[in-house]
Amino acid sequence: MTPATLERSKRWLAQGDLRPTRQRLALAALLVGDGENRHVTAEGLHGAVLATGDRVSLATVYNTLKAFCDAGLMQEVTVDGSRSYFDTRMDDHPHFHFEDSGRLTDAPAGELEIVALPSIPEGYEIAKLDVVIRLRKKA
Amino acid sequence: MTPATLERSKRWLAQGDLRPTRQRLALAALLVGDGENRHVTAEGLHGAVLATGDRVSLATVYNTLKAFCDAGLMQEVTVDGSRSYFDTRMDDHPHFHFEDSGRLTDAPAGELEIVALPSIPEGYEIAKLDVVIRLRKKA
DNA sequence: CTATGTGCAAATCTTTTGCAGGCTA
DNA sequence: TAGCCTGCAAAAGATTTGCACATAG
Numbered sequence: 001m002t003p004a005t006l007e008r009s010k011r012w013l014a015q016g017d018l019r020p021t022r023q024r025l026a027l028a029a030l031l032v033g034d035g036e037n038r039h040v041t042a043e044g045l046h047g048a049v050l051a052t053g054d055r056v057s058l059a060t061v062y063n064t065l066k067a068f069c070d071a072g073l074m075q076e077v078t079v080d081g082s083r084s085y086f087d088t089r090m091d092d093h094p095h096f097h098f099e100d101s102g103r104l105t106d107a108p109a110g111e112l113e114i115v116a117l118p119s120i121p122e123g124y125e126i127a128k129l130d131v132v133i134r135l136r137k138k139a
Numbered sequence: 140m141t142p143a144t145l146e147r148s149k150r151w152l153a154q155g156d157l158r159p160t161r162q163r164l165a166l167a168a169l170l171v172g173d174g175e176n177r178h179v180t181a182e183g184l185h186g187a188v189l190a191t192g193d194r195v196s197l198a199t200v201y202n203t204l205k206a207f208c209d210a211g212l213m214q215e216v217t218v219d220g221s222r223s224y225f226d227t228r229m230d231d232h233p234h235f236h237f238e239d240s241g242r243l244t245d246a247p248a249g250e251l252e253i254v255a256l257p258s259i260p261e262g263y264e265i266a267k268l269d270v271v272i273r274l275r276k277k278a
Numbered sequence: 279c280t281a282t283g284t285g286c287a288a289a290t291c292t293t294t295t296g297c298a299g300g301c302t303a
Numbered sequence: 304t305a306g307c308c309t310g311c312a313a314a315a316g317a318t319t320t321g322c323a324c325a326t327a328g
Contacts, residue, residue, distance in 0.1 A: 019327055021283060042318080057285050062318060067283095076220070078271075082293090082317075084220045094257060099266055111257035118233060118246035120274065127238055127275035132217075135259065136266035158302055160308060181293080196310050201293060203308095221318090222292075 001025075005033035016071030026054040027064055031074070037089040039077070039104040040065075045086075079104055079132050094131035107133055140164075144172035155210025165193040166203055170213070176228040178216070178243040179204075184225075218243055218271050233270035246272055 009028035148167035
């Protein structure tokens, strides 16, 4: 891990008032180490961290991802009933979900334009607007 | 079950080339018996069918809902990572998801207007466009 | 030093599957 | 009758939890 990556990871954890433990730094480095947004599953991230040589248990990956979400550093995205995806980008934005590979990416921002929303039931407000564009390989 | 409900349920199963067994009729009656669209979870539907006095195992509810989807009679809607919802309405349409109760409903049709979609990656086409408006109780 | 984190294994929850017997066409 | 269906229990997969030990501030 480069010093820049370490620095960025520490700052990121500090934003969420989370202590920079070895495991959290290892995960943070993979998530925000290069400043890019990431979309990961717990299992995928676990595999990635093991590949770097660090040892982190899968349960800790789950707990840590949840801690990152609670701290407002990431958000969970629901795209597939069987798996949870975690996104380092925090604003509401549309996603592409590739049915063949299961990969999740941001859809180019600003290109989705919603003009009118259905009127919200009395007493409620919008917590989140999820848009998932499911893609299948063209025949 | 009224004769009209029975008739409608039988026709519905016939549309999907599914045999009208006792269990399927019991579930179909709850799903389309009154001509309204329904949004159910497997567990919720199981509870409902038990309440009518019919006995259907939970595994059969799962298998039957999946059979209904495969037959093109319903679609599965992904709104919450932990549970699957099944919708008797077959076209793409936005949903309201009530965070307090977990209930899922259709958002008033036609009131959502999407003007521009992000451009789709080369070689792919849209399989499905999911829009879920998550609602929280107003403070 | 004290409160937070972590690891592991076991528990939980939802959904799927194998197989023997039942029922529709 | 033949093949599709069902029930049950057990399996499977993802995620959470309990508890003893480790560690950041």
